[in-house]
Amino acid sequence: MKKFILASASARRREILSHIGLEYTAIAADVDEITGLPDTPADIVRELAKRKALALSDKFDGDTIVIGSDTVVCMDGRVLNKPKDKDDARRMLKSLSGGKHQVYSGLCVTDGEKTICTHAVTTVKMRDISDDEINAYIATGEPLDKAGAYGIQDKGGIFVERIEGDYYNVVGLPLEMLCSILSRDFGVSVLEIIK
Amino acid sequence: MKKFILASASARRREILSHIGLEYTAIAADVDEITGLPDTPADIVRELAKRKALALSDKFDGDTIVIGSDTVVCMDGRVLNKPKDKDDARRMLKSLSGGKHQVYSGLCVTDGEKTICTHAVTTVKMRDISDDEINAYIATGEPLDKAGAYGIQDKGGIFVERIEGDYYNVVGLPLEMLCSILSRDFGVSVLEIIK
Numbered sequence: 001m002k003k004f005i006l007a008s009a010s011a012r013r014r015e016i017l018s019h020i021g022l023e024y025t026a027i028a029a030d031v032d033e034i035t036g037l038p039d040t041p042a043d044i045v046r047e048l049a050k051r052k053a054l055a056l057s058d059k060f061d062g063d064t065i066v067i068g069s070d071t072v073v074c075m076d077g078r079v080l081n082k083p084k085d086k087d088d089a090r091r092m093l094k095s096l097s098g099g100k101h102q103v104y105s106g107l108c109v110t111d112g113e114k115t116i117c118t119h120a121v122t123t124v125k126m127r128d129i130s131d132d133e134i135n136a137y138i139a140t141g142e143p144l145d146k147a148g149a150y151g152i153q154d155k156g157g158i159f160v161e162r163i164e165g166d167y168y169n170v171v172g173l174p175l176e177m178l179c180s181i182l183s184r185d186f187g188v189s190v191l192e193i194i195k
Numbered sequence: 196m197k198k199f200i201l202a203s204a205s206a207r208r209r210e211i212l213s214h215i216g217l218e219y220t221a222i223a224a225d226v227d228e229i230t231g232l233p234d235t236p237a238d239i240v241r242e243l244a245k246r247k248a249l250a251l252s253d254k255f256d257g258d259t260i261v262i263g264s265d266t267v268v269c270m271d272g273r274v275l276n277k278p279k280d281k282d283d284a285r286r287m288l289k290s291l292s293g294g295k296h297q298v299y300s301g302l303c304v305t306d307g308e309k310t311i312c313t314h315a316v317t318t319v320k321m322r323d324i325s326d327d328e329i330n331a332y333i334a335t336g337e338p339l340d341k342a343g344a345y346g347i348q349d350k351g352g353i354f355v356e357r358i359e360g361d362y363y364n365v366v367g368l369p370l371e372m373l374c375s376i377l378s379r380d381f382g383v384s385v386l387e388i389i390k
Contacts, residue, residue, distance in 0.1 A: 020350045127371060136386040155215045155389040157363060158374040167362045176322060179353040191331040194350040
């Protein structure tokens with residue numbers, strides 16, 4: 001029987017795994033998220049997912065699978081991380097209003113011997129959001145701890161017209177891709193995950 | 196200050212509205228969902244959403260807004276409702292495996308004077324699902340009360356490769372569309388909804 005570790009402090013990622021029934025331990029991986037990063041959003045999230053997963057290498061014992069993930073929002077080639085403050089959140093939401101952006105999540109799954117790193121992209125179309133609506137949304141406190149300053153799974157969902165890709169990738173963890181990797185590369189069947 | 200009534204027994208719809216912060220009362224509308232239905236999925240879900248909303252017409256008092264919704268899954272022109280039993284769920288999931296299907300949700304918003312009915316369509320791409328996986332999923336009990344025999348917001352999410360359209364429409368209530376109608380046609384601003 002395999003044990004699973006989610007190398008993440010994100011409440012959203014934890015909720016996704018808990019919700020489908022997977023039993024796991026969550027451990028925040030303390031990694032450098034600033035220096036030596038590659039140039040493209042896809043390479044950045046893969047690298048950070050890998051750093052998080054490999055930071056827990058002292059947990060590898062042959063039966064443990066560590067899952068790392070990292071998410072960024074990308075608008076017109078610019079990477080949006082978590083906003084620094086309310087003004088930063090306001091700028092981000094104004095730039096996302098009415099347009100399409102991409103959400104990149106990197107995923108790294110490793111048991112210490114085999115390491116699979118990949119990523120998923122989902123396009124999100126936001127409706128026009130007025131300044132009053134942006135201020136009301138920021139007043140809820142929700143945007144401040146989220147890449148791109150919104151949460152599709154929370155109140156921010158009312159601004160999302162449509163997406164193209166995996167929904168859970170926007171929340172922060174590409175769920176179908178994770179389960180397929182667990183099954184194909186690590187011999188963990190769906191039966192064990194959703195039981 | 197407006198009052199809101201959700202004309203639905205669906206726990207999923209209730210959760211969506213509660214989660215964004217809207218205060219409402221949920222009342223299951225007892226309507227005929229069988230006879231006199233139109234032919235196309237879009238017309239069917241609009242008609243049923245309207246029947247549900249108007250069934251609560253005794254609640255109209257000038258300040259009350261009633262929201263009706265209905266969802267069906269459509270595969271190759273065939274409408275899939277909730278499965279009758281496990282065998283029916285198995286047939287539905289086998290037909291959805293590996294392909295694309297459409298989820299239609301009808302939406303009817305009315306205050307007794309003005310009535311707005313519309314619908315949304317989201318395309319869902321499922322990955323290939325093996326017979327063992329289908330059986331494991333049915334054994335969780337999740338498919339039996341859901342149109343199309345899966346819940347994207349629950350364990351069924353692990354089978355969904357991608358969607359094109361509104362995620363919440365697949366769950367059962369087109370959220371962005373609802374909030375836009377409330378704002379545009381009934382003068383209920385986002386500030387009142389997500390406060």
